[in-house]
Amino acid sequence: MHQNNNQRVSTAAGAAGDAIVIVGAGIIGLDVALVLAERGLGPFITVIAEHLPGDTSANYTSPWAGCNFSGISGTDANAIKWDRLGYAHLTKLASEQGDEAYIRRTDSIEYWDEHVPHDKIKAISEYLEDFKEIPSQELPPGVRFGISFTTLTLNAPKHIEYLFRRLKDQYGVHFIRHRFPTIQAAYASPTTKVVINCTGVAAKTLPGVEDAKCYPTRGQVVLVKAPRVKRNIMRHGRDYETYVIPRPGTDGHVILGGYMQKGVNDISTYSYETESIVSRCLKLCPELQPFDVIASFAGLRPSREGGARIEREEIVVDGKKKVLVHNYGAGGTGYQAGYGMALEAVGTVDDVLQELERAGRRSRL
Template sequence: MSAVSDVIVVGGGVSGLTTALVLAERGLRVRVWSRDAAQDTTSAVAGALWWPYRIEPEALVGAWSLETLRVYEEMAAAPGRTGVRMVAGVHGGERLAALGPWARSLEGASDVAEGLRVTLPLIDMPVHLRALEDRLAEAGGVAERRAVRDFAEASAEAPVVVDCAGLGARELAHDPGVRPVRGQLVVVENPGVDEWFVQADPASSETTYFFPQPGGLVLGGTAEADDPRTEPDPRTAREIVARCARVRPEIAGARVIGHRVGLRPARDAGVRIEAEELPGGGLLVHNYGHGGAGVTVAWGCARAAARLVRRAPVG
């Protein structure tokens, strides 16, 4: 017999766990249903630098991002436990005045010859996901490995279902605008790089970035729309290393220690946060379509979705 729940969150990546945590810390009885363990989700292979990259709608993303930034700044006080560190770096080619109004809230950001220099949250995702799971458990939430074929399965066991299914929302929410954007990374032994660098052209499928993480220097990357391949491509890996080495030549000789591929859950119309009634009187709250910026907007979107849950007849 399943445990009595107020809410079932479908999806166990960073968006699902963060949303579940917000709800559980409000005192609701929350279960997370996820086909994959958190360490096997797309979130686990993210870079993961805070930055509102390739995400819409523009009118809402800034506020969601800044709300999340404030949470990460607090978490950075305990990086070993949370996986969050504040690290300096450069966004190549960017200028503060060319960014949205949200950028005025970035403390210490300044234009330099190479681009925009700023200190931002850099997140070790395996550690961070474990921290979210631990905090969820402390709040009374339960994470379960369970594949979901239809939201009706969840609504039969809780009056509220929250859809954080990522790419799975294409089928579950019958949303053809959900599509994979393939990202490939290379992890090398860090040759002494202690700052991050990003140079991204939104019109290109190729980006150049490196992030110094505890487990190595993470090099990237790609943004290949509608490419479902999950195996690393050797030629792409060589090109990633070469691009990064043009910025920091010492990267060229660094020993490769791993490859990562993740399918970012993008949505043509941007992030979807809205509620709808389910047959039988249940409430379905959607929170998906974050693309490659799920980490960046996790807390802002989770709180926006949680506000919709208040409409539900939870006990």
């Protein structure tokens, strides 16, 4: 049930619990909550979002992801840094809580038809487990370059449900279902010290943010049952992305994709796209046979010109200066870059958080 007014939102978590308000409960908001909670700030956090893990909506991107760690992310310094931090986090999680977190180490092959990002590949080769370049004579026709390594595959909807439970039960994070009319409305409680904006696609239209650089990137995927598939395979083409991602914690479910349709916000699925995906994936991964199609899904990746925005700013609410942190625009890399992005976003308000940590220590004395 939706909260009906800001007063109910501001009092639901209690005075301490809304010192930090995270707006949005996709993987980006959940990773921010996790980074904060690992600092001992769980009881100070309230996550407020229209959709929570367990929901499905075209406007709630995270449940629809493939998802894995791959070379699909950008080549800029930020993307490379966030990927390194994300891989370390996901690898540790796979080792310590893999089954519970629906995350698994998986053999992976990636191919590039052209535009090979050599500098980026060199950077990721320094930390990817079992990294190897594939000899040119072993590459499929039309492929210019390939690598193999150990990736992390995740069951996206189950992984965010795991984070939701862990944040609530282990760390005492509060969650409230509510849609804010403006970003300023997130400061309804006088005890709120900082708001972290993790609104994804909504950052384009949310009053008080309205970032014109944001745009959706539509994807369609096909969920199949193909128990023979044990490895992750991706092929980066000139105008397509093809991928085969086995889904942890299932009875042989595999995600097939896909599309990267910039600026398209159509949430329908199309049979001709399903046929194209299946055809491309069969060429890439013969061990798909035999398979059964379970369903097709479409989702809107929260993309942004120039890459993700991680920035602290001061805004004025009711005549008072307030701290606002933006963390959105990850596109299709939220799961692999999200933890690194969260570390950076949280770092921008370390001064505010140190005050809360001191207050927490005093309250325990």
